[in-house]
Amino acid sequence: MTHQGRQQQVVVTRPAGQQQRLMALLAEAGYQPVHQPALEIEPVPVDGAMQRTLMELDRYHAVFFASVNAARLALSAMADLWPQWPVGVHWLAVGRATAAELASWHLPATVPEQGFNSEAVLALPCLQQLREKQVLICRGDSGRELLAQSLEARGARVDALAFYRRHGASHITISAQADWVMVTSVQGWQALQPVLPAGCGVVAAGARVAAAVQASHAGPVRVAASAHDDDMLAALIAGGRDH
Missing domain, CATH: 3.40.50.10090 (Rossmann fold)
Known part of the structure; x- marks a missing residue:
């Protein structure tokens, strides 16, 4: 998928070790996936x-x-x-x-x-x-x-x-070139929100996460049916539920 002549950059925020399949799906669909964990697991x-x-x-x-x-x-x-x-x-x-x-x-x-x-x-x-x-x-x-x-x-x-x-990952960095960030939990959003570029879109896993995003982010929000990889990708591609 391209945006103004370039691949759209999509930030996957799953914890380390859980991002591989979603990133592979994004690359196969024509996006540029970047991994930035929002949460660390202890x-x-x-x-x-x-x-x-x-x-x-x-x-x-x-x-x-x-x-x-x-x-x-x-x-x-x-x-x-x-x-x-x-x-x-x-x-x-x-x-x-x-x-x-x-x-x-x-x-x-x-x-x-x-x-x-x-x-x-x-x-x-x-x-x-x-x-x-x-x-x-x-x-x-x-x-x-x-x-x-x-x-x-x-x-x-x-x-x-x-x-x-x-708990929120330390040293979270979201590039100004990021077009979309995929968020799968309210806690993950709370860690990401302070560093998210204002115009970046968010793919939120379900209505509860989307509501938390919308309360503090003015950019587009697409609501996935669930946090499952296929549902997150489908919401990004469909583009019909921006809120």
């Missing part, structure tokens, strides 16, 4: 209380992984305690990238067919009848409150474990 040490919860995985009806990082760190901790995975557990992933991480640990993941957010997860058949059942959420240090509240409203007992902390 693993949380697994303490005794977390270990005790993980040692009882077999009592959970479902275990939900809220991100690739949550899956990677949680499953590493679980594998130290479970030489063989417990049977009868529904292993749930927020999206296909997280499901791929589960597959690398030889776990069959249930994932929404589309949406890749809490609302889509809540529509999964295995989460409809939850009275007297237990669900474990593996996540970062915040988020997925809607999911936990909705599961509890359906009668489930919900436990949540945080396996990492997110």
Whole structure:
């Protein structure tokens, strides 16, 4: 894609190690991708209380992984305690990238067919009848409150474990040549906003992130259906939902 005779520069802000596929898709579509992480991921040490919860995985009806990082760190901790995975557990992933991480640990993941957010997860058949059942959420240090509240409203007992902390990356630099920045979380936007050129467009992952962007940025905003790579690219290309 060109802008005034040059390739449009698109800044991918995913944490280090999670940007490769999206950058490849952008390059294939004719954009100039640049990687600038908005957030850094800091693993949380697994303490005794977390270990005790993980040692009882077999009592959970479902275990939900809220991100690739949550899956990677949680499953590493679980594998130290479970030489063989417990049977009868529904292993749930927020999206296909997280499901791929589960597959690398030889776990069959249930994932929404589309949406890749809490609302889509809540529509999964295995989460409809939850009275007297237990669900474990593996996540970062915040988020997925809607999911936990909705599961509890359906009668489930919900436990949540945080396996990492997110904080704004140091020394964030966005070139004045950047045409678009892809933002996948409110926290990421908060880290990026002070250094974003005024006229730069933003591709926001979902309505909640878009609302945060629009509250403090006058440039164009395109709303992706989710933070999934394909949805972010589709929103950029479509260009029909500038706000």
